[in-house]
Amino acid sequence: MNHYKEQFEDLLSGLMEGQLNESDNTQLNGLLREHPELLIVVRQHLEISELISHQKPLRSSEHVISELNNHFKSLPREEDIFVENLFERIRHRRLNRRLLIAAAVIALAIPGALLALRTSAPVVAQATLLDSSGNYSTHEGVREGEHIDLKSGLMRLEFGNGAVVAVESPAKFEVSSAKLINLKLGKLNAWCPESAHGFQVVTSETTLTDIGTAFGIDADPNGSSTFIVLEGSVKLKKNNQVHLLEEGTAMSTDQHTGLRNSTFETAPYVRTWAVNSGIVKTTGAVRPAKPDTPERLAKLYNDTEVMVIPEGRDLSFDQKIVAEISTPGHLEITTETVPTHSIPPVAGLRLNSYLVRVDPESKLKGAEHIYFQGSVTFDQPVIAIILGNSTLRETDIRFGNGKWPRIPGSHLRGLEMNYNTSIHDEVSLSEDRRTVTIAFQTGGSSDDIRVITAK
Amino acid sequence: MVAEEEFPGIVRETHTGLRFYIRSLGVRSAWVDDIAQDTYLLAHKRLQDLDQASNAIFWLRAIARNLVMNELAKNARRKRLLDENLTSILIEFEDHRPDHTTLGDESYLQSELYKCLQTLTRRARTIVDARYFQDKNSTEIGENLQVSPSSVRKILFKSRKLLYECLKAHKALTIEP
Numbered sequence: 001m002n003h004y005k006e007q008f009e010d011l012l013s014g015l016m017e018g019q020l021n022e023s024d025n026t027q028l029n030g031l032l033r034e035h036p037e038l039l040i041v042v043r044q045h046l047e048i049s050e051l052i053s054h055q056k057p058l059r060s061s062e063h064v065i066s067e068l069n070n071h072f073k074s075l076p077r078e079e080d081i082f083v084e085n086l087f088e089r090i091r092h093r094r095l096n097r098r099l100l101i102a103a104a105v106i107a108l109a110i111p112g113a114l115l116a117l118r119t120s121a122p123v124v125a126q127a128t129l130l131d132s133s134g135n136y137s138t139h140e141g142v143r144e145g146e147h148i149d150l151k152s153g154l155m156r157l158e159f160g161n162g163a164v165v166a167v168e169s170p171a172k173f174e175v176s177s178a179k180l181i182n183l184k185l186g187k188l189n190a191w192c193p194e195s196a197h198g199f200q201v202v203t204s205e206t207t208l209t210d211i212g213t214a215f216g217i218d219a220d221p222n223g224s225s226t227f228i229v230l231e232g233s234v235k236l237k238k239n240n241q242v243h244l245l246e247e248g249t250a251m252s253t254d255q256h257t258g259l260r261n262s263t264f265e266t267a268p269y270v271r272t273w274a275v276n277s278g279i280v281k282t283t284g285a286v287r288p289a290k291p292d293t294p295e296r297l298a299k300l301y302n303d304t305e306v307m308v309i310p311e312g313r314d315l316s317f318d319q320k321i322v323a324e325i326s327t328p329g330h331l332e333i334t335t336e337t338v339p340t341h342s343i344p345p346v347a348g349l350r351l352n353s354y355l356v357r358v359d360p361e362s363k364l365k366g367a368e369h370i371y372f373q374g375s376v377t378f379d380q381p382v383i384a385i386i387l388g389n390s391t392l393r394e395t396d397i398r399f400g401n402g403k404w405p406r407i408p409g410s411h412l413r414g415l416e417m418n419y420n421t422s423i424h425d426e427v428s429l430s431e432d433r434r435t436v437t438i439a440f441q442t443g444g445s446s447d448d449i450r451v452i453t454a455k
Numbered sequence: 456m457v458a459e460e461e462f463p464g465i466v467r468e469t470h471t472g473l474r475f476y477i478r479s480l481g482v483r484s485a486w487v488d489d490i491a492q493d494t495y496l497l498a499h500k501r502l503q504d505l506d507q508a509s510n511a512i513f514w515l516r517a518i519a520r521n522l523v524m525n526e527l528a529k530n531a532r533r534k535r536l537l538d539e540n541l542t543s544i545l546i547e548f549e550d551h552r553p554d555h556t557t558l559g560d561e562s563y564l565q566s567e568l569y570k571c572l573q574t575l576t577r578r579a580r581t582i583v584d585a586r587y588f589q590d591k592n593s594t595e596i597g598e599n600l601q602v603s604p605s606s607v608r609k610i611l612f613k614s615r616k617l618l619y620e621c622l623k624a625h626k627a628l629t630i631e632p
Contacts, residue, residue, distance in 0.1 A: 013608035015537055016615075017592050018483065025538045032544050039548045042541075043479045047556050048615045048622075050478035050487060051568065052587045054471060068466065068492055122588060123569060141569050160584035162577055178584070195581045195600055314577065348576045348610075455577060 004031060008038055012045060055122055121145050124178040125157040125165075130275060147174045150186065156275050156379075162314070163196035163210075165189070166276035172221075176202075183225075188217045189272035189291070191231075193314050206238040206253055213247075214276075216269040216291070223255030228264055230273070230291055248293045266291040277310040278352055278453065284374025286356070286438065298401040301359045301446075306438060308376045311353040311450070312399045317345045319398075321452060322391055323384035330428040333387075333415050340391060343384055349454045352380065353399035356438060357413075359446035372440045372447075380453040381433035387449040389414040395450060413448040415440070457505045465511045466495060472558045473515050479556070480523045480549075481542040486535035490526075494519040516555070520546065559627045571621035579614045582607055 011028040014020045020028065032038055123141035130136055131153045142148070142157060150171040157165045159178055167173065171186025181188070181201045192199045192210040199210040201217055203225040208217065213232030219225040227236060228250040236243045236251060241258050245251055252262040266273070267290065274288035282288060289300055289307040297309050325331055326341040358372055386392055392414050415425040426439040427449060440447040457465070470491060477487050477494075497518050498505075505514050526535050527542060536542045558564055572580060581600070585591045586607075591599075593607035600607070622628045 009612055010605075010608070013593075013612050015541070016611070017608070018537065019592070020538070025540065029538070029540045029544060032541070036548060039545060042481075042545065043556070044619045045612070045615050046478045046481065047475050048619045049587070050475050050484065051558075051564070051622075052583065052618070053484055054474070055565070055568070055588070068470075068495055126569070126573060160580055160588065162581050178588075193577075195578075348579065348613075350577050 004035065007031065008035075008041075012042060015042075016045060016049060125159045125175060128156045128158075130154045130156065130280070136280070142175050144175065144177050148172070154271060154275050159196065159199075161196040161199070162193040163199045164191045164276055166272040168272045183217060183219045185219060185221045187268050187272055188219075189269050189276045190215055190217075191276055191313070204255065206236060206259065209235040209237070211235060211244075215245075216266070216272070218268050224252070225254075226250060226252040226262060226265075226268075228266065228269070230266070230293055248296075274308075277313075277354075278379040279308050279310070279354070279376060280379050280434075281377040282308060282374060283376075285358075285372040286374030286376050288376075294401040300357075302357075303359060303370075306356060306358040306372050306374060306440065306447075309355040309357060309401070311355055311401050313352050315351045315353070315399070317347075317349040317351050317454065320344050321384045321386075322394065323386045323452070324388055324391065325385035325427060325429055326383065328429045328431045328433060331426065333425045338388060338415075340388070346454075351383075351399075352378075352453045352455075354378070354451045354453070355400070355448055356436065356451060357446055357448040358440055358442050369441050369443045372442060373438070375435050375437040376451075377435040378451070378453050379434075380455045382429055382436060382451055383433070383454045384452040385427060385429060385436065385449055386452070387415045387427060392448060392450055399450060399452065413446045415447055415449065456503055457508050457511075459502065461508050462499060462502060465508055469512045469515055470495075471561055471564070472512055473519060475558060476516050476555065477519050477523065479545070480520065481537045481545050482523060482526075483535055483537055490519060490522055490535065493522055497522070520549075554630050557629050559629070564622070564627045567622055567625045567627035568618070571618050571625070574621055575614050575617060579610050582610050583614050586611055 008028070008031050011020065011024055011031070014024060015028060032042065121144040124144050125142045127140055127142045127148075128136055148155065148167075148171070150167060150169040150173075152169050154169065155167045155171075157167070157175070159165070161178055163179075165181065166189045168187045171188070172184040173186060173188075174182040174184075176182050179196070179199050183201055183203050188201065190199065190201065190210070191214045192212065194212065197210060197212050201208045203217065203219040204223040206225055206227075208215065208227055211233050213234055214230040215234050216228045216230065217225060227234070227245060229245050229247050231247055233244055233246045236245055236259055238253055238259050243251060243259055248264055250262045250264045251259050253259045269291045270288065273291035277288070279288045285304075286306045286308060289297060289309040292300070297311075300307060300309055321343045322340050323343060324338045324340055326343050331338070354376075356376065386395055415427070425441055425447065426437075428437040429435075430437070436449075436451055438449070473494060474487050474491050477490050478484065482490060494515055498511075498515055501518075505511060523536075523542060524546060527539050559567075572583065575583065578600070582596055585596045585599070586593070593604040593611070596607045597604040619628075623630075
């Protein structure tokens with residue numbers, strides 16, 4: 001980049017925050033006089049920041065017009081007609097908006113989701129509804145203070161601060177703010193990155209505060225709630241009781257008793273955890289892994305199903321990835337070595353990793369093989385599929401869940417050419433890069449592939 | 456001539472575009488609405504000067520521009536401007552390049568803005584949220600996310616650029632002479 005452009009960008013960034021001193025201002029104005037084409041850029045940045053600011057409640061249309069009313073009201077009598085007209089207009093608009101929303105809810109036929117409150121409050125999360133078959137049905141912004149009555153399917157909420165929450169029906173909750181959910185009924189699974197620490201979920205009498213974690217809550221309207229921590233820790237507070245709940249543990253409460261230890265049971269969160277983790281849909285022998293702590297997930301074995309195990313999440317793409325598959329298409333393993341591709345890093349992209357694995361646990365003898373076939377669809381595009389023994393090993397520390405290598409015989413865990421059968425392992429990536437289809441011919445050692453998605 | 460009862464409708468139709476324009480002249484964000492209100496008060500007094508409602512935005516822009524120029528003459532009130540010299544340059548530039556960014560329908564604009572925000576990376580969205588919705592500066596954002604303030608400013612710069620291009624591509628805003 002030209003030196004002056006770099007300098008201009010720095011100065012304009014400072015200007016937008018109101019942090020330029022007199023000398024900086026002089027420098028910026030000098031640059032603008034010398035390069036008037038940069039004035040268009042200044043305009044654009046001012047305009048777009050204004051537009052984003054309009055989404056704040058205090059700068060919303062209704063607030064601005066109401067303020068204008070107040071101004072006119074303080075003027076002499078002749079302005080009264082204007083004020084009356086303006087108020088009338090606002091009343092109509094509010095009514096129209098409510099009617100439109102009611103109509104939209106009916107027209108969209110969102111299964112069971114009644115977005116009951118629509119105000120000019122800011123949008124704090126983006127909601128995606130999934131029907132019972134795992135198909136996305138709608139996608140829209142959720143405003144601060146919005147009450148949601150989810151009667152079927154699942155909802156995934158992505159908050160501006162990075163928190164991701166998945167809720168399974170039947171559920172009733174309020175998105176009270178960008179950092180607070182009031183859960184009346186339903187199963188909820190949340191993942192909070194650093195930027196969302198302090199995120200809270202309030203059930204009937206208990207407040208859960210995130211301290212850097214993934215957790216689940218199952219609440220019923222009678223006041224009973226169960227809390228489990230899959231990763232990190234959370235703080236639980238009920239009346240005068242405060243507990244720090246650590247990874248792999250659970251507590252429960254009801255309207256008559258305080259918080260007490262309970263069994264770490266993850267089965268209720270199978271669907272919410274998968275959706276929260278970005279696994280939209282699986283078919284055939286492929287299944288999302290049962291939710292668990294990263295340490296236990298790293299040791300997960302299953303000889304009857306191919307498990308999709310979430311690994312590293314929201315990782316920066318700051319170094320290249322070496323992978324066997326980097327573009328849509330079909331690969332059949334018919335040679336001893338599969339060529340690899342180097343995918344260069346892209347600043348700003350965030351990566352999620354998933355291990356797709358089946359392990360027959362030495363139940364098979366000799367030349368016995370089991371054939372597994374199925375697919376998994378992710379919420380983000382797949383940029384790499386790693387399937388060789390060495391490429392898997394090389395990426396374990398970067399993307400994996402636990403300490404590697406830890407599994408006996410793990411040097412043979414990738415896909416390899418089968419000498420004893422004419423049926424080969426196959427992997428396909430769909431044209432839209434969301435679906436990975438596998439056909440594994442699994443013998444005495446596990447078959448693993450690592451799928452990397454990016455956003 | 457525009458009738459009195461048409462004025463509330465004009466306010467409703469134009470206030471987003473007018474505030475957008477006022478900001479593009481280098482007015483501080485906190486003062487944009489204030490100047491927009493002054494513009495409407497003045498416009499209402501002179502309503503007989505407006506020939507038809509469809510020309511209202513151009514007429515209102517001219518009034519707003521004069522109000523901003525008045526700011527340059529009032530030393531005590533220059534706090535409303537980011538920098539008076541910058542505003543002078545922007546007004547001068549407008550005389551040579553009178554093309555303006557015109558906004559589409561407000562609800563469409565809002566829905567497209569949210570769609571465009573979704574095209575940003577999660578980190579960029581977090582930073583935009585912290586800057587524009589939580590009013591944090593780049594130093595505070597940097598501390599929270601453990602990145603340098605200059606990286607935050609770079610991400611904000613890039614995000615604003617991407618959002619502008621995205622809205623333009625979706626025809627939520629257009630450049631008109």
